[in-house]
């Protein structure tokens with residue numbers, strides 16, 4: 401059942417580790433999604449005005465505006481949520497994480513596909529604006545406050561205005577909050593650095609002792 405799936409997702413992805421009751425009652429993203437499921441069904445039945453009214457009530461209650469025509473996959477987690485806008489022809493894959501202040505918006509006034517398509521496991525940072533009928537590939541990450549107007553390849557991270565990959569290598573996938581697995585353990589990192597230093601010192605000592613050994617009878 402979708403409600404249980406989304407509750408599990410909220411509990412797993414929010415580092416605040418909410419209880420089941422907190423996840424059910426205190427996450428506007430969940431409530432917005434439930435409003436959207438109803439609005440989207442009405443929209444697909446051709447009941448446009450009732451669909452818009454349900455969507456509008458959802459916006460009033462949650463601060464999240466999702467057009468009833470938007471296509472949303474499973475386990476969408478909109479964290480915090482206030483100020484999120486998702487346009488009519490936007491498409492969102494499974495397991496996507498969106499923070500507050502995000503727009504999946506259009507650039508064109510022409511009808512037809514004019515909003516972005518997000519793949520599975522995409523993370524969209526707070527305040528990011530993703531504009532136009534572009535594609536954000538599976539596992540891509542969009543930095544907080546980025547403005548994205550070109551498609552993003554799968555697994556890529558983009559930041560800034562206009563959004564581009566950051567100038568450094570060796571990035572790893574995000575779980576949530578821009579945290580990369582394995583990088584959230586400062587003590588482990590410290591120990592690894594100390595081990596590397598000890599190994600380097602051992603090599604230096606061995607090199608210094610080598611002439612002594614050669615001179616020994």
Ligand SMILES: CC(C)(COP(=O)(O)OP(=O)(O)OC[C@H]1O[C@@H](n2cnc3c(N)ncnc32)[C@H](O)[C@@H]1OP(=O)(O)O)[C@@H](O)C(=O)NCCC(=O)NCCS
Nearest residue numbers: 499525526541542543544545559560566568571577578580
């Ligand atoms: C984009 C993001 C996913 C990158 O995470 P990452 O791969 O761990 O990248 P790093 O933190 O190593 O940063 C890489 C480079 O990009 C820069 N950068 C990171 N996020 C940026 C952003 N939003 N805008 C501009 N530059 C950014 C960093 O300064 C760094 O540059 P440097 O190498 O010159 O110092 C992450 O920074 C982000 O924005 N996550 C969204 C988090 C969010 O919205 N949280 C809201 C919680 S309420």
